[in-house]
Amino acid sequence: MRTLQVDLGERSYPIHIGSGLLSRPELFTPHIAGRQVAIVTNETVAPLYLERLSNTLQGYSVLPVILPDGEAHKNWETLQLIFDALLTARHDRRTTVIALGGGVIGDMAGFAAACYQRGVDFIQVPTTLLSQVDSSVGGKTGINHPLGKNMVGAFYQPKAVIIDTDTLGTLPPRELSAGLAEVIKYGLICDKPFLPWLSSQMSALRGLDAVALTEAIERSCAAKARVVGVDERESGLRAILNLGHTFGHAIETHQGYGVWLHGEAVGAGTVMALEMSRRLGWISVAERDDAIRLLRRAGLPVVPPVEMAPEHFLEHMAVDKKVLDGQLRLVLLRQIGEAVVTAEFPREVLDATLSTDYRALADQLGE
Amino acid sequence: MRTLQVDLGERSYPIHIGSGLLSRPELFTPHIAGRQVAIVTNETVAPLYLERLSNTLQGYSVLPVILPDGEAHKNWETLQLIFDALLTARHDRRTTVIALGGGVIGDMAGFAAACYQRGVDFIQVPTTLLSQVDSSVGGKTGINHPLGKNMVGAFYQPKAVIIDTDTLGTLPPRELSAGLAEVIKYGLICDKPFLPWLSSQMSALRGLDAVALTEAIERSCAAKARVVGVDERESGLRAILNLGHTFGHAIETHQGYGVWLHGEAVGAGTVMALEMSRRLGWISVAERDDAIRLLRRAGLPVVPPVEMAPEHFLEHMAVDKKVLDGQLRLVLLRQIGEAVVTAEFPREVLDATLSTDYRALADQLGE
Structure with a gap:
């Protein structure tokens, strides 16, 4: 087992990474103050891991809360099911909520x-690669x-993040690829040497090689913990973690939540951020193309939906959380391994980025 | 104008109390970071004060959000109207939400x-006595x-509380009485000398005498600020502010939100807390009766709904936020002017308190 620490003063917490952690009560009990525990999970994850975790928590009064699966359900109606369950079972302020599932479950729980x-207290037990390397760490919920x-959400830190890498064994390949989008992101924004390692290990990662996955998860969590430790509430640096996300969120919102996986939208969105950085002269054509090839080798879409016109992107991007006083700010790459958040770009470069024929760009890169 | 300070480290903020404050831009501008402001108010308050406050905020982009009036609307559906308005008007993270109204508006905004x-930032502009002396201070929202x-809610502190006492001129008498329930509460829990002052000033207060109201508001806010400064997140002391509230919430929930005003339910709930404290031998019959007479002179109900049986109270009280590990905790008076939060009471004393004939008790006190 590897353990990292997210340093946030009195809100600091550990990230444990390893095999078989779901069955180790001693990792959970230090973070459970009362006798009541609610395990929030979904219909897909519950048959796989709910019993195992419940057995680990013998001695507590365990309330399972099983939600429908998918980003389309990440809304108030589903959130209400959690409140209903907690109130009906009379869970009090000392209860601990455990999120057992992917990013949607972690955000909602x-x-x-x-x-x-x-x-009330909560513990993250992420079961998808995406949630293990990104969404379970840092306290963004919503x-x-x-x-x-x-x-709609809150900055609210967990008491612990417990990553059992065995859970990736049941992860559908499409979800694994979605997680790799965020892994690659860390290389692009702040860890350039990570990129050649990822390139060399891509087959191992997609083949669920335990050593490669553990290394990728630890390195990703370490990067995230560093950034969050500096800027918990995204007043500055933290926004670099959103590389590709402004374009990606526009894709997700336009297509309808859940049609594209979050990581897939981030994949295509990252291609757009790479292209815009290239148009600004900050990265070279070769660097852009290498990154796109890596995303494609991860099994990710590198072409935004053909039916999305520039005005569709602009409409959705206007409500992005990085918009300040009416100005759109984007995460772009000053160079490979160094992201910046900036509103300082000529409007025509954004327009050209949105009008680029990404289908043609992908085709010319070959296989 | 009087100014108090709520001391919460980097989350400290001022409470300004006085006449005509709605028209003083210099009280608002230090707390508005961006160019966008959303004024959240309701159908009753909007015709009275929305224009005045909007004029004060000239130079900002002001979005009015007008909600239906009443505790019955303090729910997710109404909250959603605020999010809808903010997103449709593309308010960004630098927006400032201003709550213009009573406790329901303050809690929801x-x-x-x-x-x-x-x-995002917010400012409390309470327009009812209850919100001015209690709910606008201390950061409880929900x-x-x-x-x-x-x-369902959050501890989230405002950037400032701006109390324009002129707004009480349009307050219905029933709402004024509801506010007095919380004013009397401060005397009972932590400020014994306040009680004879309130007794001597009750006619002036109910007659909207400006000097008496300002003094009552300042003294109440000072008490609340002291308690919140010691225990922001209600891990201990702060719970004393809930004298009468556990019984009162049961009344509100059982009758249907909005049938009894919150302050009215607290009035009757406080009578029950007084009776229970008397049964425990902590206060005398005379002290109980003096306090009940003061509540009645404030225009408050001192008899719980006759149709509520003990089991109705117990059912609703079981989900109270002060319940910990299954144990009901109540705010009671160790003596007049000193409240305690305790689970240490014989069950039969609670049962006897719930079974007391409050109608008969009130009748025997005479006028």
């Missing part, structure tokens, strides 16, 4: 914990609004 | 500010759930 009785993704 | 884009009052 975390937001429910942030709001229930004005805040739900979607029909007018924008993650528009 | 504050919770919306806590959640919108994971947190909405009701069908199974319990204020069960």
Whole structure:
């Protein structure tokens, strides 16, 4: 087992990474204050891991809360199911909410914990690669609004993140690829040497090689913990973690939540951020193409939906959380391994980026 | 104008109390970071004060959000109207939400500010006595759930509380009385000398005498600020502010939100807390009766709904936020002017308190 620490003063917490952690009660009990525990999970994950985790928590009063699966359900109606369950079972302020599942479960269970009785403890037990390397760390919680993704939520830190890498064994290949989008992101924004390693290990990663996956998860979590430790509430640096996300959120919102996986939209969105950085002269054509090839080798879409016109992107991007006083800010690459958040770009470069024929770009890169 | 300070480290903020403050831009501008402002108010308050406040905020882009009036609307559906308005008008993270209204508006606007884009600034401009002396100070925000009052919410502090005492001129007498319930509460829990002053000033207060009201508001806010400064997140002392509230919430939930005003339910709930403290031998019959007479002179109900049986109270009280590990805790008076939060009481004393004939008790006190 490897253990990292997210340093946030009195809100600091450990990230444990390893095999078989779901069955180790001693990792959970230090973070459970009362006798009540609610395990929030979904219909897909519950048959796989709910019993195992419940057995680990013998001695506590365990309430399972099983939600429908998918980003399309990351809304108030589903969140309400958690409150209903907690109140019906009379869970009090000392209850601990455990999120057992992917990013959607973590975001919703975390937001429910942030709001229930004005805040109860919670623990992240992410079971998808994407949630293990990104969404379970850093305290961003929330739900979607029909007018924008993650528009309603809270910064609310977990008491611990417990990553059992065995859970990746049941992860569908499409979800694994979606997680790799965020892994590659860390290389692009702040860890250039990570990129050649990822390129050399891509087959091992997609083949669920335990050593490669553990290394990729640890390195990703370490990068995320560093950034969050500097800027917990995204007043500055933290926004670099959103490389590809402004374009990606527009894709997700336009297509309808859940049609594209979040990581898939980030994949295509990252291609757009790469292209815009190239147009600004900050990275070379070769660097752009290498990154696109890596995303494609991860099994990710590198072409935005053909039916999305520039005006569709602009409309959705106007409500992005990085918009300040009416100005759109984007995460772009000053160079490979160094992201910046900036509103300082000529409008025509954005327009050209949105009008680029990404289908043709992908085709010319070959296989 | 009088100014108090709520001391919470980097989350400290001023409370300004006085006449004509709605028209003083210099009280607002230091707390508005961006160019966008959303004034959240309701159908009753908007015709009275929305234009005045909007004029004060000339130079900002002001978005009015007008909600239906009443505790019955303190729910997710109404909260959603705030998010809809903010997103449709493309308010970004630098927006400032201003709550213009009573406790329901303050709780909902504050919770919306806590959640919108994971947190934006907000300012409390309370227009009822109850919100001026209690709910606008201290950062408790939230909405009701069908199974319990204020069960979903956040601790989220305002940037400032601006109390224009002129707004009480349009307050219905029933609402004024409801506010006096919380004013009397401060005397009972932590400021014994306040009680004879309140007794001598009750006619002036109910007659809207400006000097008496300002003094009562300042003294109440000072008490609240002291308690909140010691225990922001209600891990201990702060719970004493809930004298009468556990019984009162049961009344509100059982009768249907909005049938009894919150302050009215607290009035009757306080009588029950007094009776229980008397049964425990902590206060005398005379002290109980003096306090009940003061509540009645404030225009408050001192008899719980006759149709509520002990089991109705117990059912609703079981989900109270002060329940910990299954144990009901109550705020009681160790003596007049000193409240305690305790689970240490014989069950039969609670049962006897719930079975007391409050109608007969009130009748025997005479006028």
